[in-house]
């Protein structure tokens with residue numbers, strides 16, 4: 001049995017139990033730890049393995065939410081976006097976003113109806129509507145925004161820059177948001193920072209909330225199958241799309257969530273990488289739905305769909321792949337894009353509130369945290385974190401924490417607003433005097449921020465060599481991750497500690513070589529290493545659409 005799980009048996013009493021280790025659960029965990037609260041977070045899978053790993057990887061104010069007249073939400077999101085530039089500069093980088101525009105006046109009537117809060121289906125947006133929206137967006141970002149203001153390009157300028165762009169355009173508009181290069185790693189860093197800040201804060205991956213009775217909650221270690229009970233004063237249900245299922249397991253059924261699934265595909269398409277350049281292309285389909293695509297480390301990430309679902313474990317289906325490919329083809333009709341270019345797919349379910357909106361895109365992306373008071377044989381209150389965006393995790397965590405501190409009668413000790421996260425501390429310092437090449441140091445900095453210091457020191461402490469199957473990584477770098485970054489399954493390493501999975505690089509030889517490096521560190525006997533290889537291949541085939549016909 002894992003010693004950390006076993007230790008819970010000796011200390012079953014705690015102030016707060018958080019269920020769910022996505023960005024919202026982890027954000028609350030970090031915020032409570034900063035206040036010195038004894039808090040336990042349990043995640044049934046790996047940290048950031050649910051919807052938080054399925055995001056478009058954009059830290060944004062939500063230009064589209066202006067159409068729903070959600071000005072407060074956009075202002076809050078822009079404020080949090082700007083904070084993340086400061087607090088996570090190693091992973092949050094400017095992202096110019098270009099919108100191809102096909103006419104002057106489309107969308108004006110729907111825009112006015114939306115402002116008046118009359119139900120309207122979205123449609124095409126013309127230059128006038130987009131100009132108004134972007135002007136307001138820049139205004140809401142404030143005078144101290146770290147990003148430039150929007151600009152327009154004429155048709156000829158736009159086509160000179162991107163010759164394959166749809167020639168039917170009238171012009172393009174470019175505005176600025178941010179990309180997040182490693183959202184999964186930022187989640188891990190928030191966990192590690194929290195545990196370092198507060199000895200009474202503990203987060204465990206692969207531990208599932210099983211059931212509850214009276215004041216006791218039963219947890220199950222997903223690795224060994226063993227169980228234990230804890231006695232929290234407050235439960236925070238941060239299970240995202242699983243929230244209603246978790247409340248049912250807690251004995252307090254709810255109907256908070258009306259999820260929508262969103263899928264992305266990753267394409268190996270050098271021509272599209274050249275055409276998109278540094279920009280995200282924000283393409284509005286004729287039906288009013290938005291498709292975005294942009295280059296991530298030489299591949300194209302494209303998405304996302306928005307389809308109502310009640311299944312939190314759903315995956316990207318063929319119709320969604322066709323839909324995204326079709327939208328890309330409309331944006332760049334001169335470039336052939338088809339299924340042979342798709343190397344990876346991913347999907348997640350937005351934990352949105354139940355709603356009667358006309359279209360999924362019109363359901364508010366704002367967050368709330370309804371409380372189920374003690375009752376029905378359960379002695380503790382449950383706060384469910386409904387809705388929200390990745391971008392606004394800190395604001396949600398701050399609000400929930402204020403409420404929890406009030407209930408516990410504890411003071412707020414610190415604000416997280418200005419605290420750098422993980423490898424964002426002291427960024428952009430490079431490790432000094434290591435003897436590693438400048439290129440290697442820069443690649444470590446790109447992956448770990450100032451955490452590159454510890455990685456570089458580890459690389460130099462023993463003989464190292466590039467992986468035979470993926471020379472961008474070295475043997476000791478993988479060992480470092482396995483040793484220090486809470487890896488319990490091989491797919492944690494491939495899908496969440498690195499971009500190997502996302503970029504479609506997890507071929508059989510890569511998976512086998514990684515298993516061979518990790519096995520001695522995690523003391524896997526040969527049969528466990530083989531089982532991990534099989535588990536990873538199955539996951540990549542069944543969930544991420546990869547094929548291993550070798």
Ligand SMILES: Cc1cc2nc3c(=O)[nH]c(=O)nc-3n(C[C@H](O)[C@H](O)[C@H](O)COP(=O)(O)OP(=O)(O)OC[C@H]3O[C@@H](n4cnc5c(N)ncnc54)[C@H](O)[C@@H]3O)c2cc1C
Pocket residue numbers: 019020021022023024025042043044045046047048049050051052053054055056057058059060207208209210238239240241242246260261262263264303304305347348349350351385387388389390391392
């Ligand atoms: C397609 C798509 C694109 C998006 N793009 C963006 C974007 O670019 N920018 C942005 O700001 N936002 C974006 N979002 C929104 C954002 O990703 C989500 O709002 C956010 O990740 C939700 O996080 P969460 O922590 O609430 O849920 P999750 O990340 O799903 O976390 C919930 C966790 O609870 C765990 N859990 C469930 N049951 C149990 C149990 N019984 N015991 C223990 N653990 C349990 C799950 O395993 C899961 O890990 C996007 C969402 C989607 C779907």
